[in-house]
Amino acid sequence: MTQTRTFxxxxxxxxxxxxxxxxxxxxxxxxDNAATAxxxxxxxxxxxxxxxxxxxxxxxxxxxxxAQATREYEGARERIxxxxxxxxxxxxxxxxxxxxxxxxxxxxxxxxVGPGDEILITGMEHHSNIVPxxxxxxxTGASLRAIGLTDSGELEEFTFAANTxxxxxxxxxxxxxxxxxxxxxxxxxxxxxxPTLIDGAQAVPHGRVDVRExxxxxxxxxxxKAFGPTGIGGLVGRSTVLKDMGPWQGGxxxxxxxxxxxxxxxxxxxxxxxxxxxxxxxxxxxAAIDYLDALDLDAAAAHERDLLAYATDAVKAxxxxxxxxxxxxxAGVLSFVMEGAHPHDIGTxxxxxxxxxxxxxxxxQPVMARYRVPATARASFAFYNTREDADAxxxxxxxxxxxxN
Amino acid sequence: MxxxxxxxxxxxxxxNKSPRNCRVLDEPDARHAxxxxxxxxxxxxxxxxxxxxxxxxVSFTGEGCAISQASASLMTEALKGLxxxxxxxxxxxxxxxxxxxxxxxxxxxxxxxxGGVHDFPMRVKCxxxxxxxxxxxxxxxxxxxxxx
Numbered sequence: 001m002t003q004t005r006t007f008x009x010x011x012x013x014x015x016x017x018x019x020x021x022x023x024x025x026x027x028x029x030x031x032d033n034a035a036t037a038x039x040x041x042x043x044x045x046x047x048x049x050x051x052x053x054x055x056x057x058x059x060x061x062x063x064x065x066x067a068q069a070t071r072e073y074e075g076a077r078e079r080i081x082x083x084x085x086x087x088x089x090x091x092x093x094x095x096x097x098x099x100x101x102x103x104x105x106x107x108x109x110x111x112x113v114g115p116g117d118e119i120l121i122t123g124m125e126h127h128s129n130i131v132p133x134x135x136x137x138x139x140t141g142a143s144l145r146a147i148g149l150t151d152s153g154e155l156e157e158f159t160f161a162a163n164t165x166x167x168x169x170x171x172x173x174x175x176x177x178x179x180x181x182x183x184x185x186x187x188x189x190x191x192x193x194x195p196t197l198i199d200g201a202q203a204v205p206h207g208r209v210d211v212r213e214x215x216x217x218x219x220x221x222x223x224x225k226a227f228g229p230t231g232i233g234g235l236v237g238r239s240t241v242l243k244d245m246g247p248w249q250g251g252x253x254x255x256x257x258x259x260x261x262x263x264x265x266x267x268x269x270x271x272x273x274x275x276x277x278x279x280x281x282x283x284x285x286x287a288a289i290d291y292l293d294a295l296d297l298d299a300a301a302a303h304e305r306d307l308l309a310y311a312t313d314a315v316k317a318x319x320x321x322x323x324x325x326x327x328x329x330x331a332g333v334l335s336f337v338m339e340g341a342h343p344h345d346i347g348t349x350x351x352x353x354x355x356x357x358x359x360x361x362x363x364x365q366p367v368m369a370r371y372r373v374p375a376t377a378r379a380s381f382a383f384y385n386t387r388e389d390a391d392a393x394x395x396x397x398x399x400x401x402x403x404x405n
Numbered sequence: 406m407x408x409x410x411x412x413x414x415x416x417x418x419x420x421n422k423s424p425r426n427c428r429v430l431d432e433p434d435a436r437h438a439x440x441x442x443x444x445x446x447x448x449x450x451x452x453x454x455x456x457x458x459x460x461x462x463v464s465f466t467g468e469g470c471a472i473s474q475a476s477a478s479l480m481t482e483a484l485k486g487l488x489x490x491x492x493x494x495x496x497x498x499x500x501x502x503x504x505x506x507x508x509x510x511x512x513x514x515x516x517x518x519x520g521g522v523h524d525f526p527m528r529v530k531c532x533x534x535x536x537x538x539x540x541x542x543x544x545x546x547x548x549x550x551x552x553x
Contacts, residue, residue: 340422342470344445345413348525352409360445374446374468403413404421404471 007299012343013384015040015291026354029392034174034333034380035358036224037205038214039288043228046287050280058279059253059270063240068199072280076286077269083289084219085210086236093282097201098128100220101168103235103272104197105132108218109166115141117165122147122155122180123370124173127363129199133168149370153178153325160192167196171214172201173376175364176325177308177333178205186215195241201225201233205382206331207301208292217241223281227382228288232281235272242268249274300383304332307381311390315379319398325369332381335362338397341404343377349403350377357393411521412528416479421471426464426481432453440467440538440550442530447473451538458488463539470531471500472522477535479516489543496536503532 013019016038021028030038050072056065058073074088081091094100108118119133123146126386130144137144142165148156153176160167167189172179186196197218203209204226211219218241222233237245247254247265251274256264311334315321320339338346347359358378361368368374379393430437440449447469454462463484465477484492496519498511498520506527522532534550541550 342474344447344470344528344531345472348412348528349409365446368446374448404418405407 004240005294005296007296007303007383009303009383010038012295012300013386015042016384017041017044017225019384020242023354023356024352029353029355029389031379031381031389031393032219032356032358033205033382033384033385034202034362034378037382038231038384039227039229039284040291042291043284043287044256047229047280047284050283054283055274055280069279072283072286073277076282076289079286079293080234080289081236083208083293084089084236085212087239089267089269090236090239090242092235092237092242092272093277094220094223094233094235094272095231095278096224097199097220098132098222100218100233100235101129101197101199102132103248104168104218104220104237105136107245107272108195108241109133109275110136112137112142113142113165114165117142118159118161118163119144120147120167120169121145123149123168124153124155124176124178124180124364124367125168125170126199126201127365128201129167129168129170130366146333146366149367154328155180160189160194164192164194167194168199169196170199171209172200172206172331172333173325173364173367174202174333174380175335175362175367175376176327177335177380178325178327181328181329181332182216183214190215194364202331202333206290206304211236223285223288226285226288226292228285229281232278232285234285237268239268242272245271247271247274251275253277293401295383304381304383304385307385307387308332308334310387311379311393314390314394315397317393318401320401321397323374324373332385333378335376335378335381337373337376338400338404341400343375344402346377346397346400349400350393353392353396353399354388355392355396408521408524412520412525414521416515417471417517419474420475420478424465424474425480427466427511428464428480429466430462430464432462435462436542436545438538438541438546438550440470440534440535440541442473443551444530445470447531447534447535449477449538451477451535451542453539453542455543458490460484460487460489460492460543465535465538469534470528472519472528472531473534476519476532479519480535480539483514483516484539492539492543497538499536500533503529 053067056069058070147158195217195270198216200221217238219236224230254274343359435454437452449467452464463481503522537550
């Protein structure tokens with residue numbers, strides 16, 4: 001890539017049509033980016049063009065459209081793999097991070113662990129990086145251990161056990177905003193020959209990720225949190241690991257030869273993509289990754305850091321507010337509780353002001369339990385948010401204070 | 406903003422701040438049930454003490470948003486001394502009010518202040534949780550009542 005990458009917060013805002021809409025007759029202030037990010041015009045157009053001009057099934061047809069669709073789908077794979085510093089065949093399309101983690105749990109970990117073995121996660125995982133491992137433990141007799149959390153929301157010191165067979169950890173916490181030192185943890189695991197998975201769902205929207213620099217064996221991510229469509233995501237896996245893995249789901253696309261007695265499986269990545277894939281989703285995700293690739297993501301991250309600091313100060317200045325998650329290294333997530341006002345009431349009142357935040361347990365109930373709160377209110381930022389958005393959040397919270405005093 | 410005042414009426418804010426009958430019902434024959442709203446994590450326990458068909462005393466404990474707390478508090482005030490049939494009538498009328506905004510010929514009294522909830526579909530379950538939990542307590546249902 002030789003193009004000059006730029007970042008201008010006002011200009012990127014104009015790329016996202018929904019940001020110019022109104023909610024309850026007020027300009028939308030979208031601060032629920034950790035739940036799902038908005039889509040730039042380029043992604044919307046790519047999906048629209050695909051269905052209008054290129055729609056066909058991939059890999060099988062000999063006709064013109066099928067070749068077009070295959071080129072678009074495989075082209076997206078190639079560009080996405082390159083973006084993450086991986087080879088083309090290391091990028092498996094899935095329906096999202098959840099499916100990616102389940103794939104690894106069932107196809108890689110399940111056949112390799114048994115009673116007495118341990119799978120290591122952290123106390124700040126999203127349910128999607130807890131439940132698949134609990135299922136594997138039930139199926140195999142292995143046990144699950146979670147690295148504890150400090151009061152500020154960072155990982156406690158930990159050691160691997162002699163029987164630790166797999167490590168699955170979140171890159172950026174959706175509930176706390178903590179960015180974990182995943183590269184150093186992967187390096188430590190690698191020294192002991194323990195394979196690793198990074199749940200990167202919240203990391204991709206906040207900066208460039210290079211899987212070789214992270215040093216993980218698997219990297220799971222979701223398209224919709226990275227400005228792409230819902231229902232598509234990926235698993236980037238080390239080729240040397242993928243080649244020894246059996247399939248997860250069986251069906252069309254993932255085979256080389258089928259007889260009524262037995263089947264031969266295709267090589268990765270097709271081995272892990274049974275059934276007609278979400279082609280339009282892959283095309284849309286490809287466009288989202290192109291969009292990210294053209295941005296100066298370091299400048300975007302600096303803008304987000306500034307915004308998070310500004311919003312954190314504004315929110316903490318409000319009487320009775322307590323921020324949950326104050327790690328030294330955070331991405332744009334601001335989780336908080338307010339004395340006397342339940343997060344759900346905060347969410348409803350902010351919504352009436354056009355401000356969209358998330359309230360509840362954020363699919364991270366163990367995090368809520370750790371910090372002894374039933375739920376939090378969470379404002380999460382993307383590079384298209386502005387200081388005006390943070391001002392609207394603070395103004396809405398003052399309104400909550402008035403009503404609930 | 407007028408919509409917000411419609412939802413968060415003074416009576417609701419007051420019952421949220423100072424919930425009535427918010428205690429464990431400490432009597433030998435009291436029954437209770439747990440209610441849980443998996444969407445937002447609201448948890449309630451509703452306790453009932455009955456004399457035959459009559460609800461002699463009712464109370465609740467738990468935590469949740471202003472709507473669920475106020476709804477539980479107002480419910481306990483409205484139901485003491487009523488028969489199962491009377492409770493059933495009030496429950497149906499209340500659930501109809503908060504889900505559709507429609508009133509019936511049943512006099513809901515103070516419970517009417519929760520009528521604004523029907524304009525906020527994401528919050529209807531907050532208002533109905535206490536009633537589902539009450540139902541479970543009266544029926545001696547050991548499973549956690551949920552809003553799902």
